[in-house]
Amino acid sequence: MLLGLGCSDRVQHTNDVPLRLDPDQLSFGVSWATGGLVERTLQVVNDGRTSVEVSWTPPGPPFSVADPPSVIPPGATTVTLRFEAKIAGRYSRSFVLHELGLPDLPGAVEATAKAIPECVPSSPCVTTRFDEVLGVCVETTFPDGQACAPGSLCVLGATCQAGRCVGAEKVCDDGNKCTVDVCNAQTGCEFLPAPPCPGDGVCQVGVCHPDTGCGLTPAADGLACGPLQTCVAADVCINGQCVVRDPPDGYVCGEASPCEPEARCQLDQCVRQGPRTTLSPTWSFDSLTSGNYDAGVVATYYSDLVLEPTGALTLGNFFQSPMRLRANTPASVEAPNGASRRCILWNGRLVCADYPSTPNGRVTALDLSTGAIVWSFNVHEARPDFAALADQIFLARLVVQGNDRLAALYEAYPRTANGNPGTLCRLYFLIVMNGSGALVQGQQIRDPLLDVCNHPHPYGVAADSVGNLFIAFSPSKTVQAPLVPDKPMLLVSFTHDGVFRWKLTDFTMNGGELAVARGLLYPENSDVVLFAATGLPAFQLPEIGGRVVVSDARLLTAPVAGGSTLSGYEAGTATRRWQHVLPFGMSFWSEPLRLASWQTSKGERTVALTFVEDNDLSSFQPIRSLRGIDVNDGREAFTCPLNLGSTRSGPQLFEVANGSIGVMEGAITGAGQLGCSKCDPPFAGSEGRFFSLPLPGIGPAREPWLGTFGGPGHDHQEEILPQPTGPTAPN
Numbered sequence: 001m002l003l004g005l006g007c008s009d010r011v012q013h014t015n016d017v018p019l020r021l022d023p024d025q026l027s028f029g030v031s032w033a034t035g036g037l038v039e040r041t042l043q044v045v046n047d048g049r050t051s052v053e054v055s056w057t058p059p060g061p062p063f064s065v066a067d068p069p070s071v072i073p074p075g076a077t078t079v080t081l082r083f084e085a086k087i088a089g090r091y092s093r094s095f096v097l098h099e100l101g102l103p104d105l106p107g108a109v110e111a112t113a114k115a116i117p118e119c120v121p122s123s124p125c126v127t128t129r130f131d132e133v134l135g136v137c138v139e140t141t142f143p144d145g146q147a148c149a150p151g152s153l154c155v156l157g158a159t160c161q162a163g164r165c166v167g168a169e170k171v172c173d174d175g176n177k178c179t180v181d182v183c184n185a186q187t188g189c190e191f192l193p194a195p196p197c198p199g200d201g202v203c204q205v206g207v208c209h210p211d212t213g214c215g216l217t218p219a220a221d222g223l224a225c226g227p228l229q230t231c232v233a234a235d236v237c238i239n240g241q242c243v244v245r246d247p248p249d250g251y252v253c254g255e256a257s258p259c260e261p262e263a264r265c266q267l268d269q270c271v272r273q274g275p276r277t278t279l280s281p282t283w284s285f286d287s288l289t290s291g292n293y294d295a296g297v298v299a300t301y302y303s304d305l306v307l308e309p310t311g312a313l314t315l316g317n318f319f320q321s322p323m324r325l326r327a328n329t330p331a332s333v334e335a336p337n338g339a340s341r342r343c344i345l346w347n348g349r350l351v352c353a354d355y356p357s358t359p360n361g362r363v364t365a366l367d368l369s370t371g372a373i374v375w376s377f378n379v380h381e382a383r384p385d386f387a388a389l390a391d392q393i394f395l396a397r398l399v400v401q402g403n404d405r406l407a408a409l410y411e412a413y414p415r416t417a418n419g420n421p422g423t424l425c426r427l428y429f430l431i432v433m434n435g436s437g438a439l440v441q442g443q444q445i446r447d448p449l450l451d452v453c454n455h456p457h458p459y460g461v462a463a464d465s466v467g468n469l470f471i472a473f474s475p476s477k478t479v480q481a482p483l484v485p486d487k488p489m490l491l492v493s494f495t496h497d498g499v500f501r502w503k504l505t506d507f508t509m510n511g512g513e514l515a516v517a518r519g520l521l522y523p524e525n526s527d528v529v530l531f532a533a534t535g536l537p538a539f540q541l542p543e544i545g546g547r548v549v550v551s552d553a554r555l556l557t558a559p560v561a562g563g564s565t566l567s568g569y570e571a572g573t574a575t576r577r578w579q580h581v582l583p584f585g586m587s588f589w590s591e592p593l594r595l596a597s598w599q600t601s602k603g604e605r606t607v608a609l610t611f612v613e614d615n616d617l618s619s620f621q622p623i624r625s626l627r628g629i630d631v632n633d634g635r636e637a638f639t640c641p642l643n644l645g646s647t648r649s650g651p652q653l654f655e656v657a658n659g660s661i662g663v664m665e666g667a668i669t670g671a672g673q674l675g676c677s678k679c680d681p682p683f684a685g686s687e688g689r690f691f692s693l694p695l696p697g698i699g700p701a702r703e704p705w706l707g708t709f710g711g712p713g714h715d716h717q718e719e720i721l722p723q724p725t726g727p728t729a730p731n
Contacts, residue, residue, distance in 0.1 A: 018047050018048065018102075019044060019045065019046055019047075019052060019054070019072060019097065019099055019102075019105055020044075020045050020047070020105065021042055021043070021044060021045075021097065021105055021107050022042060022043040022044075022045055022076075023042060024042075024105070024106070024107045024108070025107070025108050025109075025110075026040055026042055026081060026107065026108070026109045026110075027040075027109075027110055027111070028040055028083045028109065028110070028111035028112075029111065029112070030111075030112045030113075030114060031083070031085070031111065031112070031113055031114070032113065032114055032116055032132050033085050033086060033087055033088040033089075033113035033114060033115055033116065034086070034116060034132070035084060035085070035086045036084070036132075037082055037083075037084050038082070038083045038084070038111070039066070039080055039081070039082050039083075040080075040081055040083075040109075041078050041079065041080050041081070042078075042079055042081065042107070043076040043077065043078060043079070044069070044072050044076070044077045044079055044097065045075070045076050045077075046072045046073060046074050046075060046076075046077070047074075048074060049074055050074065051071050051072065051073045051074065052071070052072045052099055053070060053071055053099075053100060054069070054070060054071070054072055054097055054098060054099050055070065055098045056068045056095065056096070056097060056098070057095060057096040057098070058095050059081070059093035059094060059095040059109050060093050062083055062084050062085040062086075062091060062111075062113075063081060063082065063083055063091070063093050063095075063109050063111075064081070064082045064084075065079065065080070065081055065082075065095065066079075066080040066081070066082055067080070081109060083109070083111045085111070085113035087113070088113050088114055088115035088388075089112075089113055090110075090111075090112045090113075091110065091111050091112070091113070092108065092109070092110040092111075093108070093109055093110075094106060094107065094108045094109075095107050095108075095109070114388070115384070115385070115388050116130050116132075117130060117137065117385065117388060117389065118385045119137035121139065122139065122163075123148075123163060123164050123165050124148040124149050124150065124151060124160075124165045125141060125142045125146070125148050125160035125161075125163050125164060125165050126139040126140060126141050126142065126163050127139065127140045127142075128140075139163070141160075141162070141163040142160045142163070143160065144159075144160055144161050144162065145159050145160065145161075146159060146160045147159055147160075148160050148165040149165070150165045150166075150167060151165075153170065153183070153184070153187065153188040154169065154170045154183035154184070154188070155167040155168070155169070155170065156168045156169075156170055169183075170183050170188070170189070172188075172189035172190070172191070174189070174191045175210075176191060176210040177194075177208070177209070177210060177211065177212065177213035177214075178193070178194050178208035178209070178210050178213070179191035179192060179193060179194055180192045180193070180194050180519055180531065180533045180534075182533040182534060184495060184499075184501070190533075192466075192519055192532075192533050193518065193519055194208065194519060195518050195519045195520050195538070195571070195572035196518050196552060196553070196571045196572045197213075197214035197215065197572070198214070198570040198571070198572060198573050198575060199216065199219075199553065199570070200216060201570065201577040201578075201633075202225050202237075202242050203218060203219045203223070203225050203237035203240050203241055203242050204216040204217065204218060204219065204240055205217060205218075205219050205553070206553075206570075216240075217240075218237070218239055218240030219237045219240065220237065221236075221237060221238050221239070222236055222237065222238075222602070223236065223237040224236055224237075224633075225237045225242035225633075226242060230268060230270070231247055231251065231253055231265035231266075231267075231268045231269055231270050232246055232247075232268050233245070233246060234246075234247045234251075234253075247265050248265070249264075249265055249266060249267070250264050250265065250266075251264065251265040252264055252600075252601040252602070253265050253270035254270055254272065255598070255600040255601060255602075255637070255638075256600070256601075256697060257598075257628065257637070257638030257640060257697070258279065258626075258638070258640050258694070258695040258696055258697060258698055259276055259277050259278070259279055259638065259640035259641070260272060260274075260276045260277075260638065260640075261273040261274035262601060276640075276641075278640075278641045278642065278643045279626065279640050279641070279642050279643070279693055279694065279695070280642075280643045280644075280693075281644065281645075281691035281692060281693055282660075282692050282693070282694055283328040283691060283692045284645075284689065284690065284691035284692075285302075285315070285327060285328075285689070285690050285691075286666070286687075286689040286690075287300045287301060287302040287303075287315075287321075287687040287688055287689070287690075288648075288666065288668070288687040288688075288689065300320075300321040300324075300687075301317045301320030301321045301685065301686070301687050302315040302316065302317050302320075302321060302324070302687065302688055302690070303317050303318070303664070303667040303675060303682070303683035303684065303685070303686045303687065303688045304316045304317055304318075304342060304343075304653075304664075304681070304682075304683070305653060305655065305662055305664055305690060306343055306344065306345055306350065306712075306713060306714055307655040307656075307657050307661075307662040307712035307713070308326075308345065308368070308657065308712070308713075309657055309658055309700065309712070310657060310658065311328070311657040311658065311659065311660040311662065311692060312326040312328065312329050312368075313326070313327050313328045313662045313690060313692065314326060314327065314343065314350060314368070315327045315690060316339070316340055316342065316343055316352075317339065317684070317685070317686075318341060318342075318481055318482075318681050318684035318685055319339045319340070319341065319354075319357055320339060320685060321339055322334045322335050322338045322339055323335035323338075323339065323340055323343065323350075323352070323371075325350065325366070325368055325369075325371055326368060326369075327690070328662075328690075328692050331369065333369075333370065333371055334371070335355075335366065335371045336371050336372075337355060337356040337364075337371075337373070338355075338356060338357060339355075339357055340352035340353060340354060340355035340357065341353040341354040341355070341357075341394070341395050341681070342395075342398070342681055342714075343355075343714075344398050344400065344713055344714045344715050344716070345712075345713025345714070345715060346365070346400050346403075346406060346713070346715060347365075347403055347435060348368075349365045349366060349367065349368065349374055350365070350366040350368050351363065351364070351365045351366075351398060351406065352364050352366065353395035353397075353398055353408070354394055354395045359380065360392065360393065360394035360395070361378060361379040361380050361387075361393050361394055361395070361410065362376050362377060362378050362379070363376070363377045363395065363398065363406070363408050363433070363437065364376040364377075365437060375436055375437035376437065377408070377431070377433055377437045377438070377439070379393060379408075379410055379429070379431060380393070382431070382439045382442070383429070383431070383439070383442050386410070386412070386429045386442070386444070389412070389414065389415060389427060389444075390412030390413055390414060390415060390427055391412075391413045391414070391415055392412060392413045393410055393411070393412040393429070394410065394411055394412070395408060395409070395410060395411070396409045396410065396411040396428070396457070396458050397409045397458050397461045397471075397716075398716075399461045399462070399463050399469060399715070399716045399717065400463060400710075400715035400716060400717045401432070401463045401467035401468075401469060401496055401717065402463075402466075402467045402496065402717075402720075403435060404434055404435045405432055405433070405434065405435075405440065405467055405496055405497070406432070406433050406434075406435075406437075407430065407431070407432055407461075407463070407469050407494075407498070408430075408431040408432075408433065409428065409429075409430055409431075409458055409461065409471065410428065410429040410430075410431060411426055411427075411428060411457075411458075412426065412427040412428070412429065413425065413426070413427075414426070414427050423453065424453045424454055424455040424476075424479065425453040426450065426453075426455060426456050426457070427444065427450075428444065428445040428450060428456075428458070428473075429442065429443070429444050429445065430442065430443055430444075430445055430471075430494065430498055431498075432494075432497060432498035440497060440498065441497055441498035441499075442498075443498065445471075445492060447473075447490055447492070447503065447505075449473060449475075449488065449490045449505060450473060450490070452475065454475040454476065454486075455475065455476035455478075455479065455483065456473050456474065456475055456476070456490075457473065457474065457475075457476050457483050457485070457511070457680060458471050458472065458473050458680075459472055459473070459474055459483075459485040459511035459512050459513065459680050460472030460511060460512055460513045460514035460523065460524060461514060461716050462513075462514040462515060462516045462521075462710065462716050462717070462718070463516070463716060463717045463718065464516045464517075464519075464532055464717075464718045465704070465717070465718045465719070465720045466496065467495070467496030468493060468494070468495055468496060468501065468532065469493060469494040469495070469496075469498075470491065470492070470493050470514050470516060470521060470532070471491070471492045471493075471494075472489055472490070472491050472511050472512065472513075472514050472523060473489070473490040473491075473492070473511065474486055474487060474488065474489045474490065474509075474510060474511025474512075475487070475488075475511075478679075481679075481680075481681060481684040481685070482675065482676045482679030482680065482681060482682060482683065482684040482685075483679055483680050484676065484678075484679050485510050485511035485512055485525075485678075485679075485680075486510060486511070487506075487507065487508065487509055487510045487511070488505055488506055488507040488508070488509065489505070489506050489509040489510065489511045489512075489523065490503065490504075490505050491503060491504050491505075491506070491521075491523070491530075491535060493532075493535065502534060502535045503535070504535045506526075509523065509525060509526050510525040511525075512524025512525045512526075512547075512678065513547055513678075513708055513709070515547070515548050515549075515550065515705045515708075516532055516705065516718050517550035517571075517704035517705040517718055518550070518552075518571065518572065518704055519531065519532050519533065520532055520538055520572065521535075522548045522550070522555075522705075524546060524547055524678075525544060525546070526544065527540050527541045527542070527543060527544050528540050528541075529541065529574075539573060539574045540574060541557075541569065541574050542574065542576065543557060543567065544557075546558045547591070547593070547707070547708045548705065549593055549594065549595045549608060549703075549705055549706060549707050550571060550703065550704050550705040551571065551595060551606050551631045551632075551701070551703040551704070552571065552703060552704070553570070553571050553631070553632055554568045554569065554570070554571055554577065554631045554632060555568070555569040555570075555571050556568050556569075556593060556608055556631065558591050558592070558593040558708075559588040559591060559593060559610055560588065560591065561587075561588055561589065561590050561591050561650060562587050562588065563587060563588055564581060564582040564586065564587050564588070565579055565580065565581050565582070566579070566580040566588070566593075566608070566610070566629065566634070567579050567580075568580070568631060568632075568634050577633075577634070578633055578634030579634065580629050580634040580635075580636075582612060583614075585614055585615055585616065586612050586613065586614045586615075587612065587613060587615070588610060588611070588612055589611040589612055589613040589624060589650040589651070590610075590611050590649070590650030590651045590652065590665075591650075591677065592610070592611075592651060592652070592653060592654055592677075592707070592708070593608055593609070593610050593707060594608070594609050594610075594654060594655065594656050594661075594706060594707040595607070595608055595609075595631065595656075595701035595703050595705075595706045595707065596608075596609050596628070596656045596695075596698050596699065596700065596701050597698070597699045597700065597701045597702060598628060598637060598638075598697060598698060599697045599698075599699075604702075605630065605632075605637070606630075606631045606632075606701045606702075606703055607628035607629060607630055607631065607637045607638075608628070608629045608631055609626060609627070609628055609654075609656065609661070609698075610626075610627055610629070611624065611625070611626060611627070611642075611650060611651050612624070612625050612627045612639070613625070613650075623641065624641075624642045624644065624647075625639045625640060625641050625642055626639070626640045626642060626693070626695075627639045627640075642693075644665075644691070647665055647666060647689070648665060648666030648668065648689065649665050649666050649667075650665065651663050651664070651665050652664055652665055652666075652667055652675065652677055652682075652683065652688070653677075653682070653683075655707075655711070655712035656695075656698065656699065656700050656701075656706070656712060657699070657700070657712060658699045658700070659694065659695060659696055659697075659698065659699065660692050660693060660694050660695055660698075661692070661693050661695055661698070662690065662691075662692055662693075662712075663690065663691050663692075663693060664683075664688040664689065664690050665688065665689050666687075666688055666689040667683035667686040667687065667688035667689075668686050668687060675688075700712060702719070703719060704718050704719050705718060705719070706719065
């Protein structure tokens, strides 16, 4: 307490002399947390005719009263209060003016101290400081010709030129024609696997030799190279040539499928060893009809699934309902902390964006059996400098870069939007974390396209087999989720550890999902395929690529619902190897396409799974089937009839597990409209129907890109496959 210092024999005190504070609530406004002194004044008004002795209980730090008066004469006395904060935050304190014999006069002060933003130099040729008056970072440029450290092993003899560190480009060449030679800023020269060499589509497969590049070698003897004509003649590869041979009795002339036993040659006839069956769901759940409004039970909202290799399905949505872990098993459990934005599978755990959802900005790994939190990353705690730039920061996408790296792409409302929750301005931050959810690297992603307030959004994300990251941004046609992409598209690439690699802008292309496989990048809504190492065009397809699947030998573009053709291209080229045409009256029931392995008598084959319907005029209802198409030659592998009960749409999302698939259909949004499959997040806020369909002999394919989102766990990463060995393998 500060006591009055006046002499009582010189000051007459009367109990009827009133004092008042003007104002009694004093604001210091907003200042920078630099320890600088901010002063404000108030008046102590004595409305009486005599001076009054007083004492003070001052506000606590970081506030103080400068030279508090102990005697208040008649009239107004100016008192100075000070604020001096070194730590960012919002502060409020109270103080009291005491007058002998009269009630205390309370007052209050409040102030906000903002953290000084970190000023990161835009190049090694500038220094930077924060100007507190202007509220911006200000750079000072070094003289031209001054030596500089470019921060890149790909730049030699660097000097400053107009504020930029420039030099000669490092040339990388390992003399190996089976690699793409590029320079990485942090590691120097990298020699990445080149796109696969094309075969002839019959009995010659593509191989690469380091000295001569692409060539051909004979396919394995006995490989089918054409349709089985009869059990008298079969087209097979022998010594690299497609020849006709007479198969013996017992020869498997028709492979076992999920709905049919195998067929064998018997006296020149191909005979099935049992009847065909119709596939029916072993489990189903319809979130649209899950409520009982008469009983006060509210329906759940589910429109997303994550599939484990065992076939266990986890259901989620865009914050509407608590996640249901392993919903199709007896061990089903509700996530204890409510809903999430979206989830993926990583290292045997469910990793969710913005979970728990309050506050936003957390990436959390959950035990799939119990829903218990294993670890959680909070961007507000790990990077307060990011949070200082934004009114709200939350997750946009998660991407697996390997078992030791996870990329989290954060979206934020900039503070310049003045807290407007409807702003279409955005900031983006990239966080790379390790396998335990700890920060490895963080940075703001900057580009003029992202500065335009048209809700720029990352509609496509992917990572290749070595962890290089690719992000496709574009403006949005819609304001709220689910978001619809517009043009132009900005493509940005980073390394496994979040170091910038390259970027490009295409003003003719809409944004969309990405696929990456064997050194090539496939943007949705484009017919141009890019080199993943550089972003430069590799080749152009004769059709818009859409959402693709990629095997070691083939590239397939997703079918068009209602269409009747599906094309297969030689992987790494624009050469069409086959076109699968559905019989008259049949059409593709939906657009999703997935690669799966099919166990046959001659080993494992890769098939593309899709759904078809036959509008048979003799039936009141279309006949729906699951169709398998051989990726190498485009022939029908099998077609299994389905009994799915009442459906609201074709399958909108499905994934492949060992011996089963998980399917979602009927996800709708307000007023009964079908959800948006090519939005982000797809089908947000809608109610889907889910089911598990048994598929004996079917499992996830061992191929680079199994379908949209990368695979059943939606990890967005190219499958990591065993490297080829032998004299023709790339070094």
